[in-house]
Amino acid sequence: MELDRLQDRLNTLSDMLGPARARLSALLDRPADADLPVPSQLGPTLIELDEKELIELLQRSNPQIKALQHLASSQAHKIGLARRQYEPDIMLGVGIVDVAATSMSKAFPDSGKDAVSAIVSLNIPLWSGRIDSAVRQAQMDRQATLQVRMDLANQLQARLATALVRLRDARRRLDLYANGLIPKALQALEVTQEAFRGGTAGLTDVLDAQRTYLEFQLAHQRAIADHQQALAAIEALVGRQLTGMPETDDPDKERTDGS
Numbered sequence: 001m002e003l004d005r006l007q008d009r010l011n012t013l014s015d016m017l018g019p020a021r022a023r024l025s026a027l028l029d030r031p032a033d034a035d036l037p038v039p040s041q042l043g044p045t046l047i048e049l050d051e052k053e054l055i056e057l058l059q060r061s062n063p064q065i066k067a068l069q070h071l072a073s074s075q076a077h078k079i080g081l082a083r084r085q086y087e088p089d090i091m092l093g094v095g096i097v098d099v100a101a102t103s104m105s106k107a108f109p110d111s112g113k114d115a116v117s118a119i120v121s122l123n124i125p126l127w128s129g130r131i132d133s134a135v136r137q138a139q140m141d142r143q144a145t146l147q148v149r150m151d152l153a154n155q156l157q158a159r160l161a162t163a164l165v166r167l168r169d170a171r172r173r174l175d176l177y178a179n180g181l182i183p184k185a186l187q188a189l190e191v192t193q194e195a196f197r198g199g200t201a202g203l204t205d206v207l208d209a210q211r212t213y214l215e216f217q218l219a220h221q222r223a224i225a226d227h228q229q230a231l232a233a234i235e236a237l238v239g240r241q242l243t244g245m246p247e248t249d250d251p252d253k254e255r256t257d258g259s
Contacts, residue, residue, distance in 0.1 A: 061239035068149040075142035093119035170227035177220035
């Protein structure tokens with residue numbers, strides 16, 4: 001019965017492997033049936049994270065916040081363009097008229113010479129109401145974008161705080177299982193097996209001890225997965241990979257500076 005129960009659990013997990021691979025392939029923009037080997041061992045990436053630095057990084061590198069910031073900058077330029085409509089438009093030009101020579105050219109010395117004229121045009125905006133409306137609309141659009149950006153930043157900071165709580169909780173469980181419960185469960189299993197060999201414990205006692213040891217091992221692996229998922233969520237929020245690469249400045253700023 002114990003073996004059948006564990007085999008059923010293993011079959012269920014095996015069936016879940018296919019859909020999990022398909023979801024990962026979709027995230028990686030790969031075919032749904034692409035081969036994604038299961039890692040032989042999953043270990044936690046333990047790094048020290050400073051919450052204040054992460055909040056600053058979120059404000060600077062989060063893709064959604066950066067998109068809204070660029071939109072606000074574009075709208076600021078629109079405000080400047082709308083205000084320029086208050087200024088008069090001055091147009092200067094030169095006109096040349098091609099004049100053909102005629103039989104009268106000898107009588108009139110200037111006959112047949114091209115005519116040159118200067119053109120000056122001044123357009124003065126007299127109806128300022130339309131311009132005022134355009135300026136106010138551009139200002140309201142930018143203010144709305146800045147408000148959306150602030151609200152989004154607050155929401156993302158809340159999500160970042162939640163992810164950090166999940167990360168710390170996973171680390172506590174990692175330490176609890178790796179350094180506390182699993183060694184004690186293994187010791188209890190060995191003691192129970194020894195008692196069974198000595199005839200002072202039954203088979204059900206051995207099964208219970210073995211089950212407890214297995215559950216603690218599975219819980220440890222679950223804590224590792226939770227830790228990595230929380231770390232991935234933090235990296236997605238701050239728009240930067242926190243492991244496996246050196247710290248650099250904002251890449252968009254580097255491109256802007258031409259470096």
